[in-house]
Amino acid sequence: MTGGGLVIDVRGLSKRYGDRTVVDQVDMQVGAGRIVGFLGPNGSGKTTSLRMLCGLLTPDAGEGQVLGLDFRRQAAEVKRQVGYMTQKFGLYEDLSIRENLDFVARLFSMPNRRVAVDAALQQLGLASRATQLAGALSGGWKQRLALAACLLHQPRLLLLDEPTAGVDPKARREFWDELHRLARDEGITVLVSTHYMDEAERCDELVYIAYGKVLARGQAQDIVAAAGASDLEDAFVRLVGQAQDNFA
Numbered sequence: 001m002t003g004g005g006l007v008i009d010v011r012g013l014s015k016r017y018g019d020r021t022v023v024d025q026v027d028m029q030v031g032a033g034r035i036v037g038f039l040g041p042n043g044s045g046k047t048t049s050l051r052m053l054c055g056l057l058t059p060d061a062g063e064g065q066v067l068g069l070d071f072r073r074q075a076a077e078v079k080r081q082v083g084y085m086t087q088k089f090g091l092y093e094d095l096s097i098r099e100n101l102d103f104v105a106r107l108f109s110m111p112n113r114r115v116a117v118d119a120a121l122q123q124l125g126l127a128s129r130a131t132q133l134a135g136a137l138s139g140g141w142k143q144r145l146a147l148a149a150c151l152l153h154q155p156r157l158l159l160l161d162e163p164t165a166g167v168d169p170k171a172r173r174e175f176w177d178e179l180h181r182l183a184r185d186e187g188i189t190v191l192v193s194t195h196y197m198d199e200a201e202r203c204d205e206l207v208y209i210a211y212g213k214v215l216a217r218g219q220a221q222d223i224v225a226a227a228g229a230s231d232l233e234d235a236f237v238r239l240v241g242q243a244q245d246n247f248a
């Protein structure tokens, strides 16, 4: 890993589409075993940033390391080593839970596919539903399957893009309990985007962006105090209000 146990250590991350800069000089540092929440209004650049960090999208600028690899020059290797969960979960609805996991194991050319799939089914409590079609599952179970799929190749870093959008509160809570277990017991590092304030409160640290720029970072209570706000939501409303005046 890079100095100071940083699993992500990237500076100046930028992306333009045409003449619009949608990610503008974003610095991202995430320590090993930390859960960092990535927050910001719709269209602020979270997905674009996550896709660049996991090697799926080529940045226009930015230097640094992800999992100790040069995230630009070794993008293919980063992609193999990171667990990335897209907003829409990326499951095959007409395949069963087991078939979805087996498909992912093939994509990663994993040896001992059957053992790995069985272990993932057990770990995420999916074994009794292994033959159910993914398309027939509730939002909470789909999300659990998506997490199992992105953990299958045993990544040390998870990049999760709004993994709990549209999922009921009980399933969201269980999902977050699982994230904390993964960080605590297995030392897995998590960068997760969310719009839910209760989830933001459960992160070790937060990074808040709007208009592609980082407006605040740190622990929730420090962000609230620095903004002179009553709570996190209030702090973000204030930060975006100031940003609108400056950047919009």
Ligand SMILES: Nc1ncnc2c1ncn2[C@@H]1O[C@H](COP(=O)(O)OP(=O)(O)OP(=O)(O)O)[C@@H](O)[C@H]1O
Pocket: 017, 022, 040, 041, 042, 043, 044, 045, 046, 047, 048, 049
């Ligand atoms: N391929 C593309 N071509 C042009 N513009 C794009 C492309 N992908 C994203 N954008 C624009 O970049 C901006 C940032 O989008 P992005 O999806 O990263 O935001 P986000 O913070 O993830 O939003 P949300 O919270 O709604 O998921 C948006 O204005 C979006 O329309």
